Amino acid sequence: xxxxxxxxxxxxxxxxxxxxxxxxxxxxxxxxxxxxxxxxxxxxxxxxxxxxxxxxxxxxxxxxxxxxxxxxxxxxxxxxxxxxxxxxxxxxxxxxxxxxxxxxxxxxxxxxxxxxxxxxxxxxxxxxxxxxxxxxxxxxxxxxxxxxxxxxxxxxxxxxxxxxxxxxxxxxxxxxxxxxxxxxxxxxxxxxxxxxxxxxxxxxxxxxxxxxxxxxxxxxxxxxxxxxxxxxxxxxxxxxxxxxxxxxxxxxxxxxxxxxxxxxxxxxxxxxxxxxxxxxxxxxxxxxxxxxxxxxxxxxxxxxxxxxxxxxxxxxxxxxxxxxxxxxxxxxxxxxxxxxxxxxxxxxxxxxxxxxxxxxxxxxxxxxxxxxxxxxxxxxxxxxxxxxxxxxxxxxxxxxxxxxxxxxxxxxxxxxxxxxxxxxxxxxxxxxxxxxxxxxxxxxxxxxxxxxxxxxxxxxxxxxxxxxxxxxx
Amino acid sequence: xxxxxxxxxxxxxxxxxxxxxxxxxxxxxxxxxxxxxxxxxxxxxxxxxxxxxxxxxxxxxxxxxxxxxxxxxxxxxxxxxxxxxxxxxxxxxxxxxxxxxxxxxxxxxxxxxxxxxxxxxxxxxxxxxxxxxxxxxxxxxxxxxxxxxxxxxxxxxxxxxxxxxxxxxxxxxxxxxxxxxxxxxxxxxxxxxxxxxxxxxxxxxxxxxxxxxxxxxxxxxxxxxxxxxxxxxxxxxxxxxxxxxxxxxxxxxxxxxxxxxxxxxxxxxxxxxxxxxxxxxxxxxxxxxxxxxxxxxxxxxxxxxxxxxxxxxxxxxxxxxxxxxxxxxxxxxxxxxxxxxxxxxxxxxxxxxxxxxxxxxxxxxxxxxxxxxxxxxxxxxxxxxxxxxxxxxxxxxxxxxxxxxxxxxxxxxxxxxxxxxxxxxxxxxxxxxxxxxxxxxxxxxxxxxxxxxxxxxxxxxxxxxxxxxxxxxxxxxxxxxxxxxxxxx
Numbered sequence: 001x002x003x004x005x006x007x008x009x010x011x012x013x014x015x016x017x018x019x020x021x022x023x024x025x026x027x028x029x030x031x032x033x034x035x036x037x038x039x040x041x042x043x044x045x046x047x048x049x050x051x052x053x054x055x056x057x058x059x060x061x062x063x064x065x066x067x068x069x070x071x072x073x074x075x076x077x078x079x080x081x082x083x084x085x086x087x088x089x090x091x092x093x094x095x096x097x098x099x100x101x102x103x104x105x106x107x108x109x110x111x112x113x114x115x116x117x118x119x120x121x122x123x124x125x126x127x128x129x130x131x132x133x134x135x136x137x138x139x140x141x142x143x144x145x146x147x148x149x150x151x152x153x154x155x156x157x158x159x160x161x162x163x164x165x166x167x168x169x170x171x172x173x174x175x176x177x178x179x180x181x182x183x184x185x186x187x188x189x190x191x192x193x194x195x196x197x198x199x200x201x202x203x204x205x206x207x208x209x210x211x212x213x214x215x216x217x218x219x220x221x222x223x224x225x226x227x228x229x230x231x232x233x234x235x236x237x238x239x240x241x242x243x244x245x246x247x248x249x250x251x252x253x254x255x256x257x258x259x260x261x262x263x264x265x266x267x268x269x270x271x272x273x274x275x276x277x278x279x280x281x282x283x284x285x286x287x288x289x290x291x292x293x294x295x296x297x298x299x300x301x302x303x304x305x306x307x308x309x310x311x312x313x314x315x316x317x318x319x320x321x322x323x324x325x326x327x328x329x330x331x332x333x334x335x336x337x338x339x340x341x342x343x344x345x346x347x348x349x350x351x352x353x354x355x356x357x358x359x360x361x362x363x364x365x366x367x368x369x370x371x372x373x374x375x376x377x378x379x380x381x382x383x384x385x386x387x388x389x390x391x392x393x394x395x396x397x398x399x400x401x402x403x404x405x406x407x408x409x410x411x412x413x414x415x416x417x418x419x420x421x422x423x424x425x426x427x428x429x430x431x432x433x434x435x436x437x438x439x440x441x442x443x444x445x446x447x448x449x450x451x452x453x454x455x456x457x458x459x460x461x462x463x464x465x466x467x468x469x470x471x472x473x
Numbered sequence: 474x475x476x477x478x479x480x481x482x483x484x485x486x487x488x489x490x491x492x493x494x495x496x497x498x499x500x501x502x503x504x505x506x507x508x509x510x511x512x513x514x515x516x517x518x519x520x521x522x523x524x525x526x527x528x529x530x531x532x533x534x535x536x537x538x539x540x541x542x543x544x545x546x547x548x549x550x551x552x553x554x555x556x557x558x559x560x561x562x563x564x565x566x567x568x569x570x571x572x573x574x575x576x577x578x579x580x581x582x583x584x585x586x587x588x589x590x591x592x593x594x595x596x597x598x599x600x601x602x603x604x605x606x607x608x609x610x611x612x613x614x615x616x617x618x619x620x621x622x623x624x625x626x627x628x629x630x631x632x633x634x635x636x637x638x639x640x641x642x643x644x645x646x647x648x649x650x651x652x653x654x655x656x657x658x659x660x661x662x663x664x665x666x667x668x669x670x671x672x673x674x675x676x677x678x679x680x681x682x683x684x685x686x687x688x689x690x691x692x693x694x695x696x697x698x699x700x701x702x703x704x705x706x707x708x709x710x711x712x713x714x715x716x717x718x719x720x721x722x723x724x725x726x727x728x729x730x731x732x733x734x735x736x737x738x739x740x741x742x743x744x745x746x747x748x749x750x751x752x753x754x755x756x757x758x759x760x761x762x763x764x765x766x767x768x769x770x771x772x773x774x775x776x777x778x779x780x781x782x783x784x785x786x787x788x789x790x791x792x793x794x795x796x797x798x799x800x801x802x803x804x805x806x807x808x809x810x811x812x813x814x815x816x817x818x819x820x821x822x823x824x825x826x827x828x829x830x831x832x833x834x835x836x837x838x839x840x841x842x843x844x845x846x847x848x849x850x851x852x853x854x855x856x857x858x859x860x861x862x863x864x865x866x867x868x869x870x871x872x873x874x875x876x877x878x879x880x881x882x883x884x885x886x887x888x889x890x891x892x893x894x895x896x897x898x899x900x901x902x903x904x905x906x907x908x909x910x911x912x913x914x915x916x917x918x919x920x921x922x923x924x925x926x927x928x929x930x931x932x933x934x935x936x937x938x939x940x941x942x943x944x945x946x947x948x949x950x951x952x953x954x955x956x957x958x959x960x961x962x
Contacts, residue, residue, distance in 0.1 A: 351845030353903025355883040382879050389849040409840060411847030411927075436902060 001103060002127045003096050003146070005138030009081035009129035013051040015070030016083040017095065020059060040065070040445070042073055051077075063091045064378065065446055067098025071125055072445045075103075081129040089132070089141035096130050096142055097149050103128070104153050104448050106160035123448070144273060148377070148460040151269030152453030155261040159438065159451035163237035163254040167210035168285035171236055171257065175215050175264055175283070181271040188214040196328070198284075199302040200309060200320040205286030207241065207294040212286035214325065215260075219270045221278035223470045228277065229335035230267065230459055231325050233318045233342035234260030234285040241314030242294045255451060256318070258438035259341035260285060262455035269460040277467040282329045284321040288314070300399045304328050305423060308399040316404040318344045319416045323403075326423040337366055337428040339462075340420065341455045342435075347412035348384075349436040356380040357454065358433035360417035366428045373462035379454055381432060390418035432458075474646070475568070475600050475621050477593045477639075479631040482582035482624040484510060489543040489574035491567035493581065493592075494519075494526035496551045503580040503624060504546075510539035519546055528554050529562070529936070531570055545570040557591040558872050560584070562936035564595025569934070572600070572616035579623050586630030589623045590638045596621055597642035598937040603653040640767035641951060645944045648759025652929065652942035656731035656748040660703040661779035664730060664751065668708040668758055668777070674765035681707040689822070693797040693814035694778055696805065700735055700788025701781035707819060710761045710775040714768060715958070721772035722958055723829035724761070724950055725819050727812045727836035728754030728779040735782045735808030736790055749942060750812070752929030753835035754779065756946035763951050771958040776823050778815040782808070794893045798822055799915055804893040812838045813897060813908055816922075817915035824917050831860055831919040833953070834912065835946045836926075841904025842878075843927040850876035851928045851945065854909035857919035864921055867952040872937070873945055875923060878906060885910045923949075 018037045035043035039058025044051060053073050055066045067082060074080045082099060084092035103125040132138040158166065158174060166174075176185045190211045193202055198214065205212025215234075218227070235256040239245060245253070263281035270279050295301070299311045301320065305327035309320065322340055329338060348358040357374075359381035361367035367383055374381045393415055396402040401422060405415050413433050420431050434454050443449040484490075484506050492504045492515075500508055500516065508515040514537040518524075524532035528550030537544050547563045547570070549555055564579060571577040579596065581589045600618060604610065625631045651664060659667075665680045672678050683704040686695055691707065698705035711721075728751040733739060739747070749755075754777035761775040789795070793805045798818040805814070816834050823832060842852040851868075853875040855861035861877055868875040884906045887899030895914060899907035909922050928945040931938050 347844050349902045350841050350904055352879070353884060353887075353900075353906060355881065355903065356879060383877075385846065385850060385876050387849045390847065393847075409843050411844060411849075413845070414847055414849070 001100050003100060003130065003142065005092070005130045005132050005135040005142060007131065007133070007135060009131055011050070011079045011081035011129050013053065013074045013077050014081040014083055015053040015055055015074065017055045017057050017063065017066045017087070019057045019061070040069070042069060044073065063087070063094035064098030067095040068102035068447070069445045071099045071102040071123065075123040075125060078124050079127040080125055081131055083131045084138070085131055085133055089137040092130055092132050092138045093141035093145045096128060097145050099128055100149050101152065102446070102448055104156055106157065106450060147269040147273035148457040150272050151265035151460060152456040154268050155258070155265030155453040155456050156451040158261040158264070159255050159258045161254070163287070166236050168205065168213050168234070168236055168287060169210060171234060171285050172213055172215045175217055178217060178264070178268055178271070181268060183267055183271050184218040184220070186216040196304065197302065198304050198324045198328070200304070201284050201286055201324040203295040203299065203301050204288055204317040204320050207291035208287035208289040210236070210287050212284070214328065215283045215285055217264060217267045217281040219267045219275065219279045222276040223278060223468070225278060226334055226336040227280045228463060228467050229329045229333055229338045230263035230279065230281045231322060231329055231338060231340040232260035232263035232281065232283050233257065233322055233344065234283045235318060235321070236285060236287045238288045238315070238317065239290050241288050241290055241317060242296055243313045243315040244290055245315060252439070255439055256343050257285070258343050258451065258454070259434060262341050262434070262453065262459070265453055265456035266459035269456060270463060275463055275468060276470065277463050279463060280333055280335070282325050284325040286321055288317045303423070305331070307401070307422070310396040310399040310402040312402050312404050312406050316416070318342050319403055319419050322420055323423045326420065330425060330427055335427065338424060339370065339430045339432065339459065341432045343438050344416050344433045345413040345435055347410070348433040351384070351413060352382055352436055354436045356382040357437050358382060358384045358413050359430060360384050360386050360433070361430040362386065362421060362424070363428040363430065366430050369466045370430050370432070370458070370462060373465060374458045377457040377461050379458040384417065385414060386417055386421055390414045391422070394419055475597060475618050477597065477621050477623065477635070479589055479623050479625055479628040479635070481628050482580060482626055484539070485578050486540045488541070488576035488578060489545070489571050490541050491545045491547055491571060491577065491579040493547050493549045493563050494524070495549050495555070496526035496528070498526065502582040507539070507544060511537040511541070514538055515544060515546065524548065526550070528559070529566070531566055533570055542574055543571070557588065558870065560588045560591035561595030561598070564592035565599035565937035567592070568596035568599040568618060568621070572618050575617040575619050577618055577621055579621060581623055581625050583626070586625055586627035587634045589625035589631040590634045593621065593623050593635070594638040594642050595937045598645055599939060601646050601649055601939055603650060603941060637767045640763040641948060643766055644759040644763030644947055647762050648755040648944035648947055649942040651755040651758060652749045652752045652944065660730050660781055661706040661728070662703065664728060664754070664779050665706040665708050668710060671710060671762055671765065674762055676761055676765045677711040679709040681709070690796070690798050691818045691822070692795050693803055694780060694818040696789045696793065696795040697782050697811040697814050698780040700785045701783040703781045705780040707822070708777050708779065710758070712761060712764050712769065712773045714764070714770045715772040719772050720830040721774045721827050722954060723823045723827055723832040724757045724773065724775045725816060725823055725832060725834040726754030726757030726775070726777040727751065727815055727834070727838065728777040729812060729815065730779060730781050732782045732809070732811065733784055735811060736784050736788050737807045737809040738784055739809060746930065749930050750837050751779070752837050752942065753925060753946065755942070756835050756944050756950070759944050759947040760950045763947065764954060769954055770960060771954050773954060774823065774827050774829065776819050778819040780815060782811045797915070801895065801914065802893040804890040804896040806896050807898045810897045810908070812836050813911045816912050820912065821915045829918065831857070832916065833921045833923065833950060835923045837929050838908045838924045839905040839926055841901070842924040845878070845905055846876055846927060848927045850874045852876060852878045852905050852924035853921060854878050854880055854906070854924070855921040856880065856913065856916065857921070860919050860921050863953060863957055864949065867949050867956065871948040871952050873949040875949070878909070880906065880909055880913060
C-alpha cells in the first residue's frame, strides 16, 4: 500500500469528510443527495472527471472510521484520494490509518489473476493520496501512527496464513526477518527447551511433526531500564489434542497464534518508529495435534518455573505454553511489566462477544493504562475479575494446581487468568484474552474481513504513553 | 430459628462456647479465661490441630472441662478481616460447629457492640434449613441449636443495634423459603398470596391478576404465561417510610416460578434447578420484608413479575411477535429467553406509575453470566455511574459481590429484528450483555440490572449460606437503601 500526503491528486475518486462546522466545504450537490453529514452517512456524487464520496463525520469526529468507510465505498479502484484539507495533521493521519487498515487483504495464495477481480467485494486499493495543505506535516504525523499500522498488518498477514504454511519453524523464520528492522531475534529450539525445562510447551507441541520453539524479539530502545515484555500465545494450529475439538469451524484454529502475532507486530511498531523504550516479545510457538505422542488429560507436567500442573483438558493448551513463557520471561528478562495476549477461551466470547477483549490484571494502574491505550486506538478491553474463588477451583489432588476446571458451564476465562496469575509473581502483569476479537467474520464499513491484528496498536500506544519517559525507571 | 440474646462477657459454666481467635495474637479475654478454666486444654488442642486463627479455620474441643460441653475456636484472621462481614462469617462458622448443642454462647469480647450483632446475624443466616418436606428425619439428625447468647462488653449497645440486623435475619429465610419451594407448590398465585401476607409488616401489597394485566397491556409478560395452566401475577409491595414527596426506589424481580424453556424446551439434565428461576423475585420480597421490619426511613417499591414458562398448545412459539406494555414489539425467537420479556413489562410499569429515583432489577437471566463470572460475582449492568459505584461498594460490604459488565451500541445492534422493534435473543457471544441491552430498551432513568444466575443457588455450604437458596441481592439492596436513601442517624 502506498500512502502519500500531497497537495493534489490525479486519483479517479476522492473521499471528503464533512464536519458539522465546515459545511461550506460540502459541495452543493450534496443537498440534492439529501446528505446531512451525520456520523457514518455516505453520499456519492459523480463529478465530471472523478467520483466524489462525502463522508458524514457527525460530532464524533472518528477519522479512522471515515478513512475505512472511504475504502469500503471505493474498494474497486486502485487509486483513491482522501481530502484532508483543513484537518489537523493528526486527523489526516487518522484518516490514512483507517483507510490502510480497511484496505488490507490477504491474497498471496490467489494464483489466478481473475480471482483478484471477480469477487465483488475484493478490495483493490493500492495507492492512497491524502490531500493536505502542508504535506510535510502530514507525513510527520503519519510516521508516528503508521508504525502501529505496519505492525498490525504484519500481524494480520501471519494470522491469515494457513497452518500448513505457518508452522512453528516457519513462523520463527518470519520473525527472524525482522532483524532488518533493528530487532534482535533469539530462538530456543527443542534441545534448548528440554535443557531449560519447558515441560508444558514441550508437552503441548509434542504430538506434532512440527516441533515447538520459543521465539524472542527484542527492541533495545535507548532508555536504560528493564524492558516491558509482551508474551503471546502462538499455537499455529489447535486441534484440541486428545480432547479433540468438534469439526465444525475447526479451520478457524489457524488463528490461534494471534496473540504471538500481535506481540511481534507490537515490537515491530516500536522498531519502525524508533521508540526509546526497551521492549521484548516472547512467543511460545507450538502446534497442538492429536497423535501417538500427545499429552493426555490426567498427565502432570512440570512447567519452566518448577510448578507441577495437572492437565484436565488438552484443549486448554494456551495457558500451558504461556505458563512456561511467563516463567522464562520473568526469570531471564526481569521485565518491569508483562502483558500477555492470547486467544485463550471460548468463555470470554460468551462474556464479552466480539466487541471487547477481556482484561485481567493484578495491577490497577497497569490495567487502567492498558484500557486507556485500547480505547485510544479502537481496541477495547473490559476489566474482568481475578478472585481467590477462581484459583480455588484449580486445586489439584496430585499436583500444585490443575490448569482448568472440570465441569459444565464454567467461567473458564476467569479460571485461565487465575492460572496464569500463579506464574507471574509480583511483577506488574496484565492478561488480554483476545479470543473474541482476533478476527472479523465478514467485512463491514469499518473493518476488513479476517484477522484484525488486535493488540498491536494497543501495545504500541501503551508504550508511547507510559514507557517512554526516561525518568520513569 | 435460633433465639438470640446478648449478655455481658463472662465465662458460661455450661453448654457450648465459640471463641474467636485472631491470627497471630495471644489469647486474651474470654479465650484466655476459658483456657485457664479448662486447665490449658484449649491451647493444647489448638496447638495439636495447628490452629493459628487463620480466617475460616475452626478447631472443636469436646468436653474440655469447666462444665462446657464443647468449645469451638473460630479463626478470624488478621486485623483487616475483622469487619462486620468477617464477624458474620465467624458467627456462621460457629453456628455450623455448634449445631449439635441446644444452648451455646459465642464470645465477642474486645470487639465493638455492633460486631456482636453481626456475629449473631451470621449464625442466624447459617442455621437456615428448608426441611418442611422431610417427614421422616429423626430428631437426632436435626440441628439442635435453639438459643445463642452473644457475649459482649456492651450488651445494651448490641441490643440496640440488633433490630436492623434481625430484620435481615428474618427477611433472608423468607426469601430462601420462596426460592426453595418446589414449583408445584409455589406457582404465581401462591407466591402472590405469600407476598400478600406481608401486610402484617406494614407493607401495602397489591396483586395484579390476569384481567388487570390484560387490561394494562402486559403483552410480553402474558406471552410467557400463556403456555401454563397457572396464570400470571404482578405483585406491587410498597414501603413508605420516607418523606411523602420523595420519589421511591424501585426493585424489580424476575419471578418465573418454573422455567421449562417453553417451546424452546431446555434439555432435561438439571432442569429441576429451574424452580429457582424466581430467585430475583424472592430476593425482592425478602428485602421488602426486611425494610418494613426495620422501619426503613425510605420509600421503596418492590415489584415482582410472576409467571410459569411451560410448553403447551397455547404456548408462545419461536417466531411470534408480541406487543409489550411499552408499545414496543418483540419478535420472540427463543421462548427460553423469557425473563427479559417479564422484566421489560414490569420495569416499564414501575417507572410509569412510580416515577422512581432509580430502578434495580434482579434476575436469574442468563447462563452466559455463569460462563462469564461463575459463582463469585453477579453481573452488574448500569446506565448510571453513581448507582453502579454504590452497588459495587454495597456488594463489597455485604459479601454479595457484583462485577460491572459493559453495555453499548455494538451489543444493542445484535437484537435488531427484521420484522419487529427487537428480537429477544442475539446469539451466544456476549449473551448476558445482550439480555441487559434488551431490558435497557424498557428503561427510563437511572437503572441497574443484576444478573444473578450464578449466585442464586449455592452448591456447597459457605460460612453464612447453607447449601441451597442464597437470597442473593437482599442484603445488597438493603444496604443500598440504608446507605443512600435514608437520613443518617
